[in-house]
Amino acid sequence: MKNLCRLLFAVVFGLGLTTCTGEPAPIANSEIPATKIADAFQQRLQSELMAAMKTGGAIGAIGVCQQAAPAIAAALSEEHAVLVRRVSHKPRNPGAAIDGRVVQEMSILARTPFDGSGNPSVREWTDKDGEGGTHWLRAIPMKKEPCTACHGTNIAPEVQAKLAELYPNDQATGFKPGELRGAILISSRTKR
Numbered sequence: 001m002k003n004l005c006r007l008l009f010a011v012v013f014g015l016g017l018t019t020c021t022g023e024p025a026p027i028a029n030s031e032i033p034a035t036k037i038a039d040a041f042q043q044r045l046q047s048e049l050m051a052a053m054k055t056g057g058a059i060g061a062i063g064v065c066q067q068a069a070p071a072i073a074a075a076l077s078e079e080h081a082v083l084v085r086r087v088s089h090k091p092r093n094p095g096a097a098i099d100g101r102v103v104q105e106m107s108i109l110a111r112t113p114f115d116g117s118g119n120p121s122v123r124e125w126t127d128k129d130g131e132g133g134t135h136w137l138r139a140i141p142m143k144k145e146p147c148t149a150c151h152g153t154n155i156a157p158e159v160q161a162k163l164a165e166l167y168p169n170d171q172a173t174g175f176k177p178g179e180l181r182g183a184i185l186i187s188s189r190t191k192r
Ligand code: HEC
Pocket: 057, 058, 059, 061, 062, 063, 065, 066, 067, 069, 070, 086, 087, 088, 090, 091, 092, 093, 094, 096, 140, 141, 142, 143, 145, 146, 147, 148, 149, 150, 151, 172, 181, 182, 183
């Protein structure tokens, strides 16, 4: 049975043979593990961000970040029939604000952004009420490059001015490398 299942996954998704073993666990509604979806999100965004920084510097890249991040999240949500979001305890975009259980889980990530192996920490839970939606939350730790240009303690005045114009309630500055900047949240669509 396990072999048949593996074979099916291999044929249908062409993704190798790991999925049926249950490690890492797939998020509900999606055959693809949440880790893979989150990696895809971060890779796509990172490459757009780096390209934009190269051509337009931090100021030019702000607009790209503003448009690319929600577009990539929407595309991956659609592709995998889950809800992919970037969220934060100190949001820049008010749409990234958190509530309920996510606040609790985020504060755990803020205390330990990295796990024992030095990878971003992950929290997972299932709603006890309602439809029993499942949620997967992975830390996005602050890095020196390129993050400090727009989220750090010493942001160039012209970048700061542009951010203030676009995000009057910006809370996402003053971060040091290694601190928790936010997290990627992947939820089954039964909730929200
Ligand atoms: C060029 C400026 C710029 C750089 C560099 C940058 N960001 Fe951002 N970041 C933004 C903007 C603008 C937003 C708000 C995007 C939106 O409107 O959805 C944002 C939003 C975020 C969010 C979503 C939550 C929130 O606060 O709205 C996270 C998480 C985040 N950035 C992490 C990072 C990390 C980690 C790095 C480094 C790898 C980084 N950013 C580099 C400009 C930048």
